[in-house]
Amino acid sequence: MTAKVIDGKVFAAKVRSQVAAHVARLAEENGITPGLAVVLVGEDPASQVYVRNKHASTIEVGMASFEHRLSAETSETDLLALIDQLNADAKVHGILVQLPLPAHLNSELVINRIDPAKDVDGFHISNVGLLGTGQKSMVPCTPLGCLMMLRDHHGKLSGLNAVVVGRSNIVGKPMAQLLLGDSCTVTIAHSRTKDLAAVCRGADILVAAVGRPEMITGEMVKPGATVIDVGINRIERDGKAKLVGDVDYASAAAVAGAITPVPGGVGPMTIACLLANTVTACCRANGLAEPEGLTA
């Protein structure tokens, strides 16, 4: 069997155009422009690239983008004051603090200062609790993107066996909650899991969010399963820099029914879902109908 490739670039373009259409409607019918504020502290090169991409994508769909670049020495007091200011700003519907923060800043304190209604990353403890109890929340972007692709591929996910490898707060745990919300039978595997291969082979849906290059191989995949590779790993092969996932693509694609590639799978969906969350937050803030298909 050769797996169907789930093309994240194509899917993300579709999500972005849905967001853009909704943004245009909000401007026309309600005179409202959704706004996203991104806060970057320090000069981490990877974070700078992410922030630049987020800014460009926000503008492209017609939303307002507010960038706040602060020096690496910024004090916690000043950062919290900026968040308070953004919380109070009616033009700002979504706030994202780019992680990781410099070591002297307490990430949990900073994230939990964001108004939960503007927490478009879905990391605020209130949103985590709402998601965990099956209530309406802001959903973390990467797992939301995975869920959208899975729903699109399978239609209904109810009753399927899902295995999520990785239990981080930003990917593994919310992914598992979302799959549970869609009535999958969910197993979360991690570094202490015994016989990971056997656990993975039980999965109709296998999500890899580990951060270990190509560790999930074809022998760990059930024939016909859907494999979602969240991993982004920079490696060197044959003297060249290369981006690979947590899944060994060639061997897994020979067994799976469908698979996301790296690059071009989950990655593009993350920013698309950030835009989707911002338009959703804007609609909720203004008591307007939310765009369909862009939330969990």
Ligand code: NDP
């Ligand atoms: P974390 O490092 O926070 O979590 C990794 C998880 O993998 C942990 O739960 C860890 O288990 C588990 N793990 C580590 N080694 C093994 C092993 N040998 N067997 C089974 N489980 C193992 O990573 P993140 O969740 O933040 O990210 C995961 C990957 O996804 C990374 O490659 C990251 O770059 C990528 N990513 C991609 C995004 C995108 O937009 N596409 C967005 C966010 C992340 P334990 O808890 O026991 O230590």
